[in-house]
Amino acid sequence: GQSLEQPSEVTAVEGAIVQINCTYQTSGFYGLSWYQQHDGGAPTFLSYNALDGLEETGRFSSFLSRSDSYGYLLLQELQMKDSASYFCAVASNAGNMLTFGGGTRLMVKP
């Protein structure tokens, strides 16, 4: 089966940098994705890593280490609007099925 672990809550201040970690155990691995979900909204895609290393998209970066079954999402220059839940998700086969982690609730304070 598949399991993903990520912290349940993280708090940071506006302008700071925060890192949300994700460790996974899967029977197969094609890639690690990150999704953002605001309260009352739907999950939206943020980033995807299939190979080891860092992917940067604006203020957000995502890192993957396949050998460690570990990844993280890095959010820089935090803004109040970044307050949301962040989910890591693993694609464990070629059919693009995803298994989601339990989500990390990020609270950004002034």
Next chain:
Amino acid sequence: DAGVIQSPRHEVTEMGQEVTLRCKPISGHNSLFWYRQTMMRGLELLIYFNNNVPIDDSGMPEDRFSAKMPNASFSTLKIQPSEPRDSAVYFCASGETGGRDTQYFGPGTRLTVL
């Protein structure tokens, strides 16, 4: 593109009633997913279709739940009979097989079973 469309957005029903949730995926996408989200259980995959064929329904909780995809532009999730523990937000998502495995979620249907 209008994105994934779901209806209704909110549904309140009484225990024992039949509930049908509807989804129109993004045109051209060949994968469709139904998820259920609750505070207790998080985001759970219920069923996955590829090219209109159910591939994995291992997440469907029990026989009261059924899903169909009669064509590439429409899918339904039916609960019959509904129970209070079915209260949740149900999301439909679509995507293209391969590549980044990105899934595009609809706005969800908030179901309340009294």
